[in-house]
Amino acid sequence: MRAAFCQISDLDDIKSELIGIRRHLHQHPELSYQEADTSALVAARLEGWGYAVTRHIGGNGVVATLRAGSSTRSIGLRADMDALPIHEMTGLAYASRHQGKMHACGHDGHTAMLLGAALQLSRTRQFDGIVNLIFQPAEEAGFNSGAVQMLQDGLFERFPCDAIFGMHNHPGVATGVFMFRSGPFMAACDTVKIDIIGKGSHAARPQLSIDPLVTASSLVMALQTLVSRNIDPMDAAVVTVGALHAGHAANVIPEHATMELSVRSFKPEVRALLEKRIRALVQSHAAGYGAKAEIEYLCGYPVLVNADAETEFARQVALELVGAEKIIAPFDPIAGSEDFAYFLQQRPGCFLRIGNGAGKPMLHNARYDFNDDNVSLGAAYWTRLVERYLQVP
Template sequence: MSTATAFCQVSDLDDVKSELVGIRRHIHQHPELSFEEVDTAALVAGRLEGWGYAVTRNIGGNGLVATLRAGTGSRSIGVRADMDALPINELTGLSYASEHQGKMHACGHDGHTAMLLAAALQLSRTRNFDGTVNLIFQPAEEAGFDSGAQLMLKDGLFERFPCDAIFGMHNHPGVATGTFMFRSGPFMAACDTVNVRIVGKGSHAARPHLSIDPVVVASSLVMALQTVVARNIDPMETAVVTVGAIHAGNASNVIPEDATLAMSVRSFKPEVREQLEQRIRALVESHCEGYGAKAEIEYIRGYPVLVNSEAETEFAKKIAEELVGPEQIIAPFGPIAGSEDFAYYLQHRPGCFLRVGNGQGKPMLHNAHYDFNDENVTLGGAYWTRLVERYLAVQPG
């Protein structure tokens, strides 16, 4: 039997596609935020147990691992999907749109979960592998820090469920469905959060000379922060400093006592990450001091750079080439300025985090109009199945 037919094809899941899409849409309709994924985890665990998996619940909170063994092989593999939603009010108008105001699967974690469930079902039906597969359903990827990956690792993930390598996947709007994207080495950025409180002196709007206006300081600081990347970071390096929120005051005739800024800082190298923190701290403090205000800085280190290992990335790419053909592969792809807590797993085990196209002309991630492409449910399921089968290939007798 040829390689093309010995392992899973997308068409092998055609008979269960409607069931799996139904699961995806149910999860989409009932989103749960980070650390709240109780019902989602229960649904996933129930399905997995029904398919014959040994399921261990409540790992790092609402996380779970489903284990299936076949043959006598000693090798093991981990495949991870994330389950949490975002605090966004959905505007898709879909029949299966979120029933929970202000909560939405706007990043496709409903689809990621469904893809891995698709693989779980197919692997349980065929058991065409020799070894142990650990399917990791992770909570709280969107937390930003103290996330689900960190908590599962602290709860002994790899000690309790040994994995020779680990793999994960994220959908990618703007790229055609059926396209897989890979990059070895640094692939996704480190992400830090900086919260700044500017403490000034309040006054009546008609007496600005008696104030230290934090609104003016904040407005000026936003512009000054643009020079950190433009004038302090080597132009051959990649860095992002984005002020995503600014809050001050409640009335037009009152100069408030304080103002707050929140920013996202992204980088791909440790030395650049250090330089960014140093320059941001120095600039914020000196800038505020120049106006007579004081600065309170909370600098939160978030996810590290996601670094794919070379051998596992090449292996993952070959699986995609077998499944959809080399013309559907983009490699190298990226790097991507977004961040992912899958990076923590890769600090402990070799592996690959890859992307799959969610469709051209589709809304971007973290957008109120976003929706996961259902064609990826069985495509991703077939990919994960084939990757497990190939990684834990049955050796000829």
């Protein structure tokens, strides 16, 4: 039996193999709900390493289970697998071979890190209990995502987990730095689609119209007061109008204008208040111009809330592995959203971040690339986390 928990150097002999897997995944990205080849590659590797593998959980999801010792304690680790509909512009030798698709969020790296941990755990089995490795599809979907589908497929009933952990890379922070925060960490994100219905006319006769473009333009400005005049200044929230479309010609006042909003918040009560105020403001504002409004309010991912005890445990594991100089805790809340939040509604756990490099392209950018230095580091971290959580008596 090994005398110590996993160190980064323990994975030196498989580092190049893990980077090779990561770059292969990068070359062959698959969008949400389409991860068939990625899922098959993951399952085949895990089966080869001695895991009990269950495929097609929530679509293309894979769960791999490994048992050691006699304990019934269990832990879940999750990686996401899907890519984004972005045309890659990195110029890398291993750039995407699929036009208009790329791993612009690092899910190729997340998958490789967890596969690395799977390989190391299968080699050492330095734990007492049950490990469930969850490879999730469709994180980028926004609605009815892979996490939701896996839960609907009985994820935690079929593969019990006393706690669950996930990790995401974070460009803008030095490579290998770990970031933690207890409580609300990532925002809820809702999308609002608004159709302003007016009355079209010739541009030379505006008095005969009910101009939906003027109505929508005024509404854009009115929406900016929702956070500043309705939300407590101590609470964070964002209302962004990301799209406004109306008309096709300079000399025609159109019948319709359409808008799309992104609404983000960190508390359920703030989320509910924003929906109430948006609905009321849109309807009254449109009526004030003589127009009508139809609203489609799509509730996306909930607030991601990390459990205190599991977050402190995850931070302690990082402290042991890399030292205090490579830990930021507490890290600031992140206005982005993440469907790992659904898992944390069902089980205690922690979602943490790992730096992808200062000055590197941001996520969802055509020039983004996952930092290969994190592949073996992340694998070592996951391995040590399992060893510590399911510590051998």
